[in-house]
Amino acid sequence: MTETLTPAGTAPAWIAVDWGTSNLRAWAMARDGRVLAEATSDEGMGKLSRDGFEPALLRLIGPWLEEKPPIVACGMVGSRQGWCEAPYRTVPCTPLDMAGQVMAPTTDARLRVAIAPGLKQTQPADVMRGEETQIAGALRLLPGYDGVLCLPGTHSKWVHVSAGEIVSFQTFMTGEMFALLSEASVLRHGMQGGGWDDAAFDTAVSDALSKPEKLGARLFSLRAEGLIAGLSPQAARARLSGLLIGTELAAAKPYWLGQRVTLIGAEKLSAAYARALSAQGVDAQRLNATECTLAGLASLSPQTEGAR
Known part of the structure; x- marks a missing residue:
């Protein structure tokens, strides 16, 4: 505590x-x-x-x-x-x-x-x-916002917002899949330690966006390359993340293609999503998750100046 x-x-x-x-x-x-x-x-x-x-x-x-x-x-x-x-x-x-x-x-x-x-x-x-509160906070911080909010996390959310309302949303288990695959699957053997490889991440995002149907095969190749080609743990982790985020982006394309996009989440994870979106020509704004949570809860408190 x-x-x-x-x-x-x-x-x-x-x-x-x-x-x-x-x-x-x-x-x-x-x-x-x-x-x-x-x-x-x-x-x-x-x-x-x-x-x-x-x-x-x-x-x-x-x-x-x-x-x-x-x-x-x-x-x-x-x-x-x-x-x-x-x-x-x-x-x-x-x-x-x-x-x-x-x-x-x-x-x-x-x-x-x-x-x-x-x-x-x-x-x-x-x-x-919980995410609804962050979304409410984002709308207080960005008055009049119309567009898409992405909330990366264990269960990532893509949310279409218009005229102060949530029109639709879709959830992806991307973060949970990364945790399970990197910690509890056969892939864990090649992902020990920390580190990151931006180039490996970028390549994996592009590959997954262009051929999302090959995700299962691309995942096992991480194991195979670690065994026979010396794939480093940091490159393996970055490629796993890129494959999963790229597959998510492929499925969520109707939400972000040609839309105004704002990310709400932890700094490191939001940065990865922003990097992946940038490669697709989307310049995503970023908001701090805690600030959004507090702004959302403030809108419900009768003791807050300007509460709605």
Whole structure:
């Protein structure tokens, strides 16, 4: 657990919480949007039973609760396996809706926890939890934005946004596939250590975009080249990433071809997507994921200046 305490005598106006499968993050917020303090723990949804959420939150933010500030939460905390289920809203719709929040059941009188619901798409079937809050934040940071948002990650999202609403979206398991293939498949033997090879990444992206149907064969060639041609671990990792991202881009082409594209995600991963898109003539803007999350949660807090 890590924590930064608020300055002496400073009480938060509200508390922002992003509760994922693996981690819990919280921020003590001022009314004007300043972050007064932040705290993180590894008590994500995946490690908790339903009755474990309130104690986990109290362990993390107990010192901030003296004046009972409202708490706004997003992410897997609202899933079926979370603290309490916040039913999905159906697209097309705005990313967030103040009236759609669900209040978590609590026993500590200091806690008032509102959970933002995720979004669902009926055809083709798709869902998101947490990303809708980042999208709402991006729309606050980029007023009047029309175009496409890409949120790279374990499950990458491509999202068409128009007139303040999410029109459609599509999810790709690219990040999870990279983790499984590099850590749990036969390919792991040739990917030990760190390092990166930009040229290998670029070539793999181009190859996957032009021939995505050959992904399975290209993947095994990483193993074969490591055995008989001395393919370095850094080149193998970069090629694996490039093959997977390139295949994703091939499938997501209707989202990015000729469109305004903005990336929301971790710096290193967003940079890889930006590099791959740049080779296709797309100059993607980048936004910080945490800043988008906080801006989105701020739109739901009644204690925020300018909340909608």
